Amino acid sequence: MAQALLRWHDAHQFCSRSGQPTKKNVSGSKRVCPSNNIIYYPQVAPVVITLVSDGTRCLLVRQSSFPKGMYSALAGFCDIGESLEETVRREIAEEVGLEVDRLHYSASQHWPFPNSTLMIACHATVKPGQTELQVNLRELEAAAWFSRDEVATVLRRNNPSNQQQSGAVPFWLPPKLAIAHQLIKEWVEKPTCSPLPA
Numbered sequence: 001m002a003q004a005l006l007r008w009h010d011a012h013q014f015c016s017r018s019g020q021p022t023k024k025n026v027s028g029s030k031r032v033c034p035s036n037n038i039i040y041y042p043q044v045a046p047v048v049i050t051l052v053s054d055g056t057r058c059l060l061v062r063q064s065s066f067p068k069g070m071y072s073a074l075a076g077f078c079d080i081g082e083s084l085e086e087t088v089r090r091e092i093a094e095e096v097g098l099e100v101d102r103l104h105y106s107a108s109q110h111w112p113f114p115n116s117t118l119m120i121a122c123h124a125t126v127k128p129g130q131t132e133l134q135v136n137l138r139e140l141e142a143a144a145w146f147s148r149d150e151v152a153t154v155l156r157r158n159n160p161s162n163q164q165q166s167g168a169v170p171f172w173l174p175p176k177l178a179i180a181h182q183l184i185k186e187w188v189e190k191p192t193c194s195p196l197p198a
């Protein structure tokens with residue numbers, strides 16, 4: 001959090017209107033341009049992260065930039081003018097070609113890597129029978145459905161010491177501090193979780 005704020009200050013040293021140096025206030029909550037009094041506040045970009053399920057399986061994806069073997073839920077930045085629900089529907093359609101049937105909010109998290117984002121975590125379902133994936137290979141390296149048992153096994157072994165004891169696992173999940181991990185764990189632990197119509 002502190003590092004994210006320091007990075008924002010470092011990247012906003014000059015006023016975009018006057019080109020003059022901006023000044024940080026005492027608490028570090030904003031910067032002001034002395035020549036025109038424009039105030040700059042630290043920015044947080046909203047990102048939705050969604051775990052899609054077809055009722056019995058969940059969809060996990062990987063990008064080529066992920067550490068080797070790691071799969072996660074689908075994430076995407078909100079575009080200007082979109083509601084969170086619209087972002088979820090657009091991202092899922094764009095990245096894996098699925099239509100969201102039901103959607104519900106789970107939790108949120110500030111994520112400072114590489115810049116400040118507000119992660120908004122949701123569960124979504126698609127209709128059974130409408131689960132065929134059209135993976136957008138410009139955005140994703142892979143996407144696949146996994147059963148609750150498969151994900152539960154990987155979650156149990158999802159730390160390096162357990163992996164050494166129990167041999168290789170087919171894939172692994174984000175660490176506990178990431179909201180993606182909490183979202184996946186919630187799905188595994190709450191099989192009755194039933195999202196509302198979006």
Ligand SMILES: NC(=O)C1=CN([C@@H]2O[C@H](COP(=O)(O)OP(=O)(O)OC[C@H]3O[C@@H](n4cnc5c(N)ncnc54)[C@H](O)[C@@H]3O)[C@@H](O)[C@H]2O)C=CC1
Binds near residue numbers: 072076109115119
């Ligand atoms: N805490 C968690 O559990 C997780 C956090 N994340 C975070 O969510 C964010 C988004 O994830 P991905 O889409 O996978 O990231 P990404 O970094 O692959 O971004 C995708 C694309 O969005 C565009 N973009 C970058 N910054 C933007 C902004 N401020 N507004 C609009 N578009 C922007 C860029 O064209 C970029 O190529 C990343 O910051 C990532 O670190 C992602 C997954 C899990």
